[in-house]
Amino acid sequence: GNSVTQMEGPVTLSEEAFLTINCTYTATGYPSLFWYVQYPGEGLQLLLKATKADDKGSNKGFEATYRKETTSFHLEKGSVQVSDSAVYFCALTKAAGNKLTFGGGTRVLVKP
Amino acid sequence: GAGVSQSPRYKVAKRGQDVALRCDPISGHVSLFWYQQALGQGPEFLTYFQNEAQLDKSGLPSDRFFAERPEGSVSTLKIQRTQQEDSAVYLCASSLQAGPYNEQFFGPGTRLTVL
Numbered sequence: 669g670n671s672v673t674q675m676e677g678p679v680t681l682s683e684e685a686f687l688t689i690n691c692t693y694t695a696t697g698y699p700s701l702f703w704y705v706q707y708p709g710e711g712l713q714l715l716l717k718a719t720k721a722d723d724k725g726s727n728k729g730f731e732a733t734y735r736k737e738t739t740s741f742h743l744e745k746g747s748v749q750v751s752d753s754a755v756y757f758c759a760l761t762k763a764a765g766n767k768l769t770f771g772g773g774t775r776v777l778v779k780p
Numbered sequence: 781g782a783g784v785s786q787s788p789r790y791k792v793a794k795r796g797q798d799v800a801l802r803c804d805p806i807s808g809h810v811s812l813f814w815y816q817q818a819l820g821q822g823p824e825f826l827t828y829f830q831n832e833a834q835l836d837k838s839g840l841p842s843d844r845f846f847a848e849r850p851e852g853s854v855s856t857l858k859i860q861r862t863q864q865e866d867s868a869v870y871l872c873a874s875s876l877q878a879g880p881y882n883e884q885f886f887g888p889g890t891r892l893t894v895l
Contacts, residue, residue, distance in 0.1 A: 711784075711888070766836075
């Protein structure tokens, strides 16, 4: 079946540091890939997505590139802010289906 | 406009009680999903509706779990004879159209605690 594996947290960074959260997936065919973010006290929000190989999703300074050869979708941000403190979830959905399969989440804490 | 809303936000049940969790999707959204999120874990799929039709219920963990969306808008997730392992946050999401490229908008969740 489909699965998503992401690095465990928590990840603690200083403001303006570089952030990478690794995500790899297992799926047959060509899934669509997503990063969702959950800020403290809020619901899950879509951060970015990519629907085919070599696509790059980007939003709010975050980027992730769909790498089919390594089955990866790593999230990066060049300079984090305190407001980026949240839990980040990598997820996939298959072209023939609709349900999201999530990774376990990575908590990120950015200190001033 | 209003997002996805869920009620109640918190529910405490004694083991063996039945509970009903409500989801109000964004108006006009065709697809509706239920997910279960255990503490410290990612959400796990429970069931999916397209309008009033329940097209996928493969994630429901047992026959104690039942979901409905009779008029294609509001949905209710019912859990009968609750057990401690049912304690989790139950998330509802909706999307405008069917298909994997359509963004799912999530509600705030209902936190269920079974004592």
